[in-house]
Amino acid sequence: MKHDLVVKHSLALAALVMMVVATSQAGTISGKVSGVSGESAVYVEVAAGKTFPASTQQPVIDQKGLMFQPHITVVQQGTTVEFLNSDSVAHNVFWPSVGGNKKLTHNLGTWPKGDKRPFKFDNPGAVPLLCNVHPEMSGYVIVSPTPYFALTDKSGEYKIENVPDGSYTVTAWHEGAKSQSKPVAVAGDTKADFTLSK
Numbered sequence: 001m002k003h004d005l006v007v008k009h010s011l012a013l014a015a016l017v018m019m020v021v022a023t024s025q026a027g028t029i030s031g032k033v034s035g036v037s038g039e040s041a042v043y044v045e046v047a048a049g050k051t052f053p054a055s056t057q058q059p060v061i062d063q064k065g066l067m068f069q070p071h072i073t074v075v076q077q078g079t080t081v082e083f084l085n086s087d088s089v090a091h092n093v094f095w096p097s098v099g100g101n102k103k104l105t106h107n108l109g110t111w112p113k114g115d116k117r118p119f120k121f122d123n124p125g126a127v128p129l130l131c132n133v134h135p136e137m138s139g140y141v142i143v144s145p146t147p148y149f150a151l152t153d154k155s156g157e158y159k160i161e162n163v164p165d166g167s168y169t170v171t172a173w174h175e176g177a178k179s180q181s182k183p184v185a186v187a188g189d190t191k192a193d194f195t196l197s198k
């Protein structure tokens with residue numbers, strides 16, 4: 001009788017420990033994007049039944065020296081980006097599509113030095129930034145559907161931290177290359193490499 005109770009207690013404790021472990025485990029996804037040179041964006045796609053914290057980012061994309069700076073900005077879906085003009089000439093910001101969808105084309109307008117305009121990116125995918133005053137200007141906002149994303153370094157290495165354990169689809173994007181998505185099972189520290197081509 002006494003022994004039975006101890007066993008029951010131990011089982012209950014073990015179950016509790018397992019629950020705590022199961023709900024608190026998070027890992028990193030890291031690896032390398034090769035086949036292309038320079039920075040790529042890597043992000044985790046939405047997974048069924050999972051909810052994510054809202055964006056806390058407040059990114060600024062500057063137009064300086066006739067360039068979008070930074071050239072590539074990765075944000076979580078729902079993030080408001082401030083577009084600043086630091087040049088003495090007026091710049092425009094527009095994009096022909098979002099995630100390849102031309103219906104999501106938008107022109108933010110043209111504004112002078114020191115001014116900035118916000119835009120909230122509610123749709124996921126790559127947003128090619130252009131300026132209709134300077135055809136040579138180009139940049140990108142990559143809108144990640146989850147808070148789990150990274151920009152690789154110039155050699156293609158990346159690390160996405162604090163991803164809850166589970167099964168995901170991870171996408172790698174590179175300017176001018178075909179994006180690649182692959183299933184990744186995150187359990188602690190997980191590796192995912194990509195090889196992209198044009």
Ligand SMILES: [Cu+2]
Nearest residue numbers: 091131133134
């Ligand atoms: Cu411009």
